[in-house]
Amino acid sequence: MTKDIRILDVLHLRGPNIWTYRPAIEARVDIGELEECPSNTIPGFYERLSGMLPGLIEHTCSYGERGGFLRRVQEGTWPAHILEHVTLELQTQAGQRTSFGKARSTSQTGVYKVAVRSRHKDVTVACLHAARDLVMAAIEDRPFDVPATVARLHELADSLCLGPSTACIVDAATDNNIPSIRLTDGNLVQLGYGVRQRRVWTAETDRTSAIAESIASDKDLTKSLLVPCGVPVPEGHVVANPEEAWEVAQDIGLPVVVKPSDANHGRGVCLELMTEEEVKAAFPVADAEGSEVIVERYIRGCEHRLLVVGGKLVAAGRGENIVITGDGKASVRELIDSQLNIDPRRGEAEEFPLETIKIDSDRTMQLLLERQGFNADSVPAAGRVVTVQRNGNVSIDCTDEVHPEVAAAAVLAARIVGLDIAGIDLVTEDVSLPLERTGGAIVEVNAGPSLLMHLKPAEGKPRPVGEAIVGHLFPGEDNDGRIPVIGIAGCDDTTRVARQIGWQLHMGGYNAGLACREGLFLDQRAVEKTDCANWAAGQRVLMNRTVDAAVFETPVESILGEGLPYDRCNVGVVTSIRPSADLERFDVRDADQVRNVLRTQVDVVMASGAAVLNADDAQVAGLAELCDGEVIFYALSADVDVVTEHLAAGGRAVYVREGSVVLATGASEQILAARVAHPANALSAELAAVAAAWALGISPDLISSAIESFESSLGR
Template identity: 65%
Template sequence: MADRTIKILRITPLRGPNVWTYRPALEALVDIGDLEDAPSNTIPGLYERLSAWLPTLAEHRCSIGEPGGFLRRVREGTWPAHIMEHVTLELQNLIGQRTGFGKARETSTRGVYKVVVRSREEEVTRACLHAARDLLMAAIDDTPFDVAGTVARLHELADARCLGPSTASIVDAAAERGIPALRLNDGNLVQLGHGANQRRVWTAETDRTGAIAEGISRDKDLTKRLLQSCGVPVPEGQVVASPDEAWEAAQDIGLPVVVKPSDGNHGRGVSIELGTEEEVKAAFGVADAEGSAVIVERYVRGDEHRLLVVGGKLVAATRGDSLWIEGDGDSTVRQLIDAQINSDPRRGEAEEFPLEPLVLEREPATRLLLARQGLEGEAIPAAGRRVLIQRNGNMVNDVTDRVHPEVAASVALAARIVGLDIAGIDLVAEDISRPLEAQGGAIVEVNAGPSLLMHLKPVTGQPRPVGQAIVEHLFPEGDAGRIPVIGIAGTRGTTMVARLLGRLIQLSGKTLGMACRDGLYFGQRQVQDGNCSPWKSARRVLLNRSVKVAIFENDGADILAEGLTYDRCQVGVVTHLDRAESLAAFDVREPEQVYNVFRTQVDVVLPGGAAVLNADDPLVARMAGLCDGEVIFYAAREDNPAVAAHLAQGGRAVVLRAGQMALLRGDRTEARISASCGSAAVTIEDMLATVAVAWALDLPDYLVQTGIVTFDADALPANAERTLNVRAG
């Protein structure tokens, strides 16, 4: 019986640079069974169903290199694994996970393919991959498939699992600067940079946001008193404990007044322009339900504004709009809200929407405002009657370019007074282009962790690069948050090079983090025994705030199974390319395949870094042309042809010459280091590679010589010594 079923045999998350791409990806091993004999042009209606269900596939270029290229391949004939790749990519695009990278490649087993797609969030991409398989099978079998429902389900998963838009804007801005980002939890806590040079952000809060400052901002009465004492215009007001006290305070301050919670947010529980005892007392109950205390303060005439201050500078400003509905004589207030307000495509529950739906049950302040107009949710306003639904909280209009310099200075001062490095300043003014004092305007709140979405997606005006402003605040120009990362790869000799180099780094006085086959090390302390080169263990090095230099040993199987732990490195070392037996499980057997695996280490060398390559191995030497940075060869023979050609072009190399390691640049010998080590387990190749890395890192010659001579393999854990001796043999 024919087997026309697509089976996903295995999914491998590649969390770092890998054999396919610099970025995280999912690699699926897919068996298409007897569909290997059924290219797409032999399946009646497949092209029509695919193009009808996913019309945006028309934008895919595929290998043809122009829009429509992929669908042309489907019409002319291609295989299900290739189609599954493109459907997965398109499902990700439809839910906002924009990506265009994918591959489908045959394996040595007939009908089995590796399907690879870029992955921004592992669980979401995995779900898209399975959904793509199901959609494709339905298209092949000519059975119904709920595309809209599937996309909605995947969209919901992405909303739950992916970074929120505010945090994503910061991460994207960091990527543009070449600053690495590591997600630290399932929410929006992200590390930017590595080791000792890292910073952390949590939405719009950073590791510079003080707990005391955040506490002050939550206490709106305390915030107002501090601002007032420094000359910042604020509305007079007081904290009250009961409806009666609220009315007394309102009379003392002078009507109309505002009643609001002392520690609320998003405008919840705020009632504005109250002029009667009944209104003030009713508003007390609304505010009391939203916060721990209630404030009555002077009503300031004008529009509400939100100004974003980052690092003492104004970077964005928005103005709010009031919400109104218009009666038609037939519909209730609730129905009119749904038809005239919630129908706005900019409103939604997910974080990506700049505006939230208005639900009366969740808005006691709106219900109070309706009551003041003699209405409630089921009332039917007369045709043509305009009803005010919400006065504040709808920050939709960008006005950054209109802010008066004195207003900008006032909000920057307010942020400094509270102590916030990032602050959302709420103020009320009739004209933001005039000084506050001249128009009776005032700052009404200072908020920690402000939303950035209103500035990223204003309804009117231009979006503002607020993520970029936060990154520039954390990382001055020229600072990429990186520490020197040394990656060591190859089929043998890598552990000894890592340990010997680790010895030199420790002697230099810099705090070392090292993940290798012998364990995980911070400084001279082993914190985990055994093979710690896999991604999960090695990642701990980059998270450690004390680490100033990192060393990673990379086995070929680790690269194939998980990808590299780091995105880029200062120095990338490749020792040997042989003994591919251990990679057979990944369908890697031939020398050229081994080359493609280990070139990953050279591909990620930074432009200002160096690749240290074994010139005595022809395949390794061939990698020189792949490096974005400098190449330093090492060789046991001074007359190595690759070395000679490299030196003739002014390059650097470390070679063995008369019992010494000579550091050569062009036609000059810059230093000589004795090829004598304190451990017999260390080979001359190990020493040459280590000296070349030390040279790339500008370590002093005397330190390198001392470190090699005094290196003692007996100081390694017992299991490490056995491993090293086996490899030396």
């Protein structure tokens, strides 16, 4: 035994589990001799911990009030509990705000289970290990570099987690009860399940045409399509060299803009060029950023970005010139750092609304400075205003200012190009007036536009662009992208129940996916013949775009070790509860603990769904009180007290009388045509499947046919 905290092992619970509906990390932690050292017995520990992480003051803990956790530390709590809260705080500091955590003792003295909500496994595990080191440093009164640790964790989170544009869409989907699955390590995400799924990739969707995206990437082609439809655009032409650029500039009339045909974020764009020297100097700058160079008429006014989603304007931002003011002492480079980059809204990560200005790597900026008679090392006179950027700075929300005719022009431009989500760049002196009055024009149509400028504008209020995109993909009320999901858990007969429910769905006309111990089945066809009663196989079913219903067998050990493969279900079946030697490695040793695991299956039943519970098992029947939806009991006989009471209250139950299956609702009974003569265990599984099919609205006649044909279906 030592005074140390050892992380023995870590489980990644990727779906709903015994701790929470959300993905979590469960660590088994040995605190050794620290079991005898609660926090109030360690001199100076409270002061050191609260000084290292001041944000812990926001943790309410069991007191339910600000400062609650630190109060627990003062009064005395154990290192495993402290490790939980420090892990949560480090996740928050890393930009992965979470609030759920639990620490519970096990049957082994000094060994605890610590569970925390996790948005990304690797980030949470890194935070857990960093938390262990921080807590030990506070215990042992050693220095610990919190800022460096947080910076490392933040960088890890930025590299592994969803970008802000995709994340805002996923968060909006979650708020609307739409499930999501991250399909790659990048930003490709599935919203919804099976046939009702949609896919997003940052601000592109599975409705975003590849042809439209190609058109938008070619600025000259885009303009050629917009002009015949009456959309105002600046006159311009593609040029091959600096000499041709100057010729076109003279034809169009000065001033002009020289820009790349397919770059973005304002890279390589030089504005308001007045002389041959300026035009020719701008050509290589634009050429370096795109495949072709365009010279077009300069439009006076401010740069604007209008976000169009599903044929509607949902947000708009305005740009401004970025300037510095000389003091007669500092260079341009120094003034940029002291006057601009010091702004807390600027940074390298995607979460910042404004980018860090880097003059040494920006040839466009250098050319702009040269036109004003400066370079990076020049020292502007006191009071001299120097412009360092003229475009690519859209950061001021102006959604409420947009004139309806301007909005209509933006929507028309997106429709002509064929984009369901588009960022429309236009230049105008006043966006509250029609473009024909201001001489404004649409200069670009962009596919996959960044949403960050609308989520975190430097000025003005954020706009709910994620909600707009989700509403576009899932129009109408109660459109949550879900298919019927049936989960089966328990200690007996779960594979047979799963196969029978799969057959009931097949007979009911569903193209059902089934993941169980006997394999993975698509519409009764075995596509995998290994044990598929696990999270990964379940996810494959939900990702299949042909599946319109899904059935999952989830063993108790799978709930404990990885969580359920779906977030909520329409029907949750629990067959039996009993302890098993196989569960002792999870420190689950008695029937009450098994019950606590299997309640997960009932907890995830939607309010519009049903829990199908075995009334012949008293502990299973007792789970009824935990269900948000309806409860349907099944039993070998109606002569079970819980069934009798349930029917008396108008509930539904399935049981057997004289060899026939009975569907009962209150005092009303319907006897199925099919006769059953199975052994008791097989009959119990049959009843569970019948109850599940009944809960899904499959007709009694089809249920009867399924009962009669199930055994022969197993050879298919």
